[in-house]
Amino acid sequence: MKLLKRKKSAVITEKPMEVDRKDVRLKIDKSSDFYKQIQMVHLKQEDLIQLRRLKPLVENNIQGIVNQFYKNLEHESSLMDIIEDNSSIERLKQTLTVHIQEMFNGQIDDAFLEKRLKIANIHFRIGLEPKWYMCAFQDLLFSLMKLINNHTESKEDFYLAIDATRKY
């Protein structure tokens, strides 16, 4: 019942998209830390439906989001040094583009989360302090929230969409 109701209140996207349960997947080993983390942030199948529905909107605006992300890092020159020492802005723009799009696939399983863990470890290895990671994450959330705000009509739609997005 609840799901049906949510389905009707579709998010407005450039390419509107019908998404339901069969298009998403939340399959995690119940004995893993991942499973507890998913429970602690209250991530549910309905959230994946929301994310999947936002995908076209995000994809159509991905370039602006990614550019803003790296522009924001310029506030702290040590971050630029870390990037130049280990990679390049151009290369990272490409990996972040793929990464953000994958967030909105609505497919979460152990393989997906292993990949996320690998990425977290990479950032630890290059000496990125958690506080800067969190600032960067907040900025990304800000871009996504602004975009979603501009493309949803009702308060309820907006709430469901950003509640799903912030869980990442």
Added chain:
Amino acid sequence: MKLLKRKKSAVITEKPMEVDRKDVRLKIDKSSDFYKQIQMVHLKQEDLIQLRRLKPLVENNIQGIVNQFYKNLEHESSLMDIIEDNSSIERLKQTLTVHIQEMFNGQIDDAFLEKRLKIANIHFRIGLEPKWYMCAFQDLLFSLMKLINNHTESKEDFYLAIDATRKY
């Protein structure tokens, strides 16, 4: 102009509250890392006005928020062990109550941020992994978002209020 507009769209709280620029303070040493972090998450004076305005609502519901926070930690028994080894649920419920209320004071200066840094260091010292801290933070944000959603009328009010809240 922008500020005036935001002021009119007041958040509905049990005790409605008129708040403007003179009630809030954002004063940080421009050469500090704090300053860069504030810029990176786009925290502005207007956000502090939003937070200050939410304060009565949060205070009237603080007990439920704090109880939910510690209930959520029960998903991971190692977190309970850390708590019992270093403190107690009862004691931490009190410190978290004060901490959350301070978030909504709308006063951010170097002393406030030093205190936050001290708290971050305490969590590092007791061996709390960042991933669990982030889950706990997301849960807190979830409680606050639900509360704000139930107590704002327009989509614009809701957006401004949660945009300010997530910046912490």
